[in-house]
Amino acid sequence: MCGSFRRTSRALTQLYEQALRPLGLRATQFTILQVLALAGEVSQGQLGGMLAMDSTTLTRTLEIMGRHGWITERRGRDRRERRLRLAKAGEVQLNRALPAWEKVQSRLRRQVGEQAWNSLLHLTNQVTDLITN
Amino acid sequence: MCGSFRRTSRALTQLYEQALRPLGLRATQFTILQVLALAGEVSQGQLGGMLAMDSTTLTRTLEIMGRHGWITERRGRDRRERRLRLAKAGEVQLNRALPAWEKVQSRLRRQVGEQAWNSLLHLTNQVTDLITN
DNA sequence: CCACAATCAATGTATATACATCTATTGCGA
DNA sequence: TCGCAATAGATGTATATACATTGATTGTGG
Numbered sequence: 001m002c003g004s005f006r007r008t009s010r011a012l013t014q015l016y017e018q019a020l021r022p023l024g025l026r027a028t029q030f031t032i033l034q035v036l037a038l039a040g041e042v043s044q045g046q047l048g049g050m051l052a053m054d055s056t057t058l059t060r061t062l063e064i065m066g067r068h069g070w071i072t073e074r075r076g077r078d079r080r081e082r083r084l085r086l087a088k089a090g091e092v093q094l095n096r097a098l099p100a101w102e103k104v105q106s107r108l109r110r111q112v113g114e115q116a117w118n119s120l121l122h123l124t125n126q127v128t129d130l131i132t133n
Numbered sequence: 134m135c136g137s138f139r140r141t142s143r144a145l146t147q148l149y150e151q152a153l154r155p156l157g158l159r160a161t162q163f164t165i166l167q168v169l170a171l172a173g174e175v176s177q178g179q180l181g182g183m184l185a186m187d188s189t190t191l192t193r194t195l196e197i198m199g200r201h202g203w204i205t206e207r208r209g210r211d212r213r214e215r216r217l218r219l220a221k222a223g224e225v226q227l228n229r230a231l232p233a234w235e236k237v238q239s240r241l242r243r244q245v246g247e248q249a250w251n252s253l254l255h256l257t258n259q260v261t262d263l264i265t266n
Numbered sequence: 267c268c269a270c271a272a273t274c275a276a277t278g279t280a281t282a283t284a285c286a287t288c289t290a291t292t293g294c295g296a
Numbered sequence: 297t298c299g300c301a302a303t304a305g306a307t308g309t310a311t312a313t314a315c316a317t318t319g320a321t322t323g324t325g326g
Contacts, residue, residue, distance in 0.1 A: 001238060001254065002149040003164045008257040009142035011185040011264040014284075016135040021285090028312065031136045045274065052144040057313050059276060064311075080274040080321050105134060111263050120256050121134065123249055124141040130244050131144040147314075154315090161282065178304060190283050192306060197281075213291050213304040 015108070019100040025093065029065055030101060033094040036071065036086040043081045052132055065090070148241070152233040158226065162198055163234060166227040169204065169219040176214045185265055198223070 013027050020030060035050055036042070044062065048055035062084065065071050070090030076083045086094070109117050146160050153163060168183055169175070177195065181188035195217065198204050203223030209216045219227070242250050 001241065001250070002145045002160055003167070004254055004257045004261075005138065005142045005145050006160065006164070007185045008261045009138045010283075011261050012135045012138050014185075015264050017284085026311065027135055027139065031139070034136075043274085052140045052147075053312095054314050055275070056277085056315080061312070078274080078322070082275070108134065108260075108263070112260060116256055116259065117134070119252060120260070121137055123253050123256070124137045126249065127241075127245060127253070128137075128141045128144050130241070131148050143313075150314085159281065176304080186282095187284055188305070189285080189307085194282070211292070211304080215305070 016101065016104055019104045020097055023093065023097050023100070025097050028061055029070075030094075030097055032061065032065065033070065033086065033090050033097070036084060037091065037094055041083050041085045043076065043083055045081070047084060049132075052128055068093075149234065149237055152237045153230055156226065156230050156233070158230050161194055162203075163227075163230055165194065165198065166203065166219065166223050166230070169217060170224065170227055174216050174218045176209065176216055178214070180217060182265075185261055201226075 016030075017027050020026065025033075031051065032047070035047065039050070042050075044058050045055045047053075048058055062071060062073075062082075066073070068089065070087055070093055071084055072087045073082050073084050075081065112120070149163075150160050153159065158166075164184065165180070168180065172183070175183075177191050178188045180186075181191055184191075195204060195206075195215075199206065201222065203220055203226055204217055205220045206215050206217050208214065245253070
């Protein structure tokens with residue numbers, strides 16, 4: 001199962017990133033932009049929880065995204081935390097990327113079929129929940 | 134979909150690798166050992182095709198595995214190709230890892246349920262096939 | 267209030283991963 | 297057979313990813 005997921009994950013990532021390459025945006029980065037747009041301000045640890053990603057992994061990715069000016073950070077009341085928000089440039093970049101992303105996705109959805117597509121979304125999230133809770 | 138798969142992939146990888154850590158074996162490496170045990174001798178490109186992994190990515194991973202003596206390589210008739218086989222030490226390592234791997238997997242399969250488990254295997258492979266063919 | 271455990275993120279290190287480019291070979295058409 | 301396109305990997309570079317360890321801060325029991 002792990003092997004199957006990793007293989008499909010690689011294939012999907014290559015497919016989607018092909019569409020984002022002209023924008024200089026990677027799949028992980030796109031996902032983070034999207035999450036921040038929906039969630040507003042979150043701490044690095046919370047973001048890691050949402051993505052099932054080690055919080056220290058985010059240190060490196062967020063450093064890159066900050067370099068591009070896509071996110072802003074500030075210290076919260078608990079000064080150990082980094083609280084992250086989408087910057088204006090990040091919003092712009094997300095809006096530029098969305099059409100390309102959606103285009104790849106809708107084409108794939110059609111090929112896979114509505115039924116299978118919905119099952120997959122449901123089942124993958126179910127597995128993630130099982131593992132992380 | 135890409136985000137869901139990548140998230141689940143991370144969660145699964147952490148779960149399975151936890152079990153392999155005492156053996157110093159990573160998920161990708163385990164998978165390669167398994168594939169070589171089943172497929173016998175294959176070229177680097179063929180292996181990449183089976184795993185939906187860029188052939189040049191394998192250059193680095195195979196270098197590590199060769200360092201451990203888990204695989205052997207030789208040039209084929211076409212001298213551009215690297216033909217790979219499981220070495221004795223790789224077979225030993227695979228057999229040591231299998232119980233731990235299976236233990237994690239059977240526990241997860243029970244939690245997920247037979248129905249969902251089988252659907253997932255089928256659907257993930259279907260998506261991979263769609264993208265890579 | 268204070269010592270100490272717990273928590274958050276930063277850093278060091280190793281592997282995974284892909285693409286662009288390069289080198290060596292092969293195959294093929296004239 | 298010769299020249300050139302195609303192919304298989306190797307290499308340079310950038311990002312993704314996790315874990316172990318560390319530093320800073322917070323919470324808590326005495």
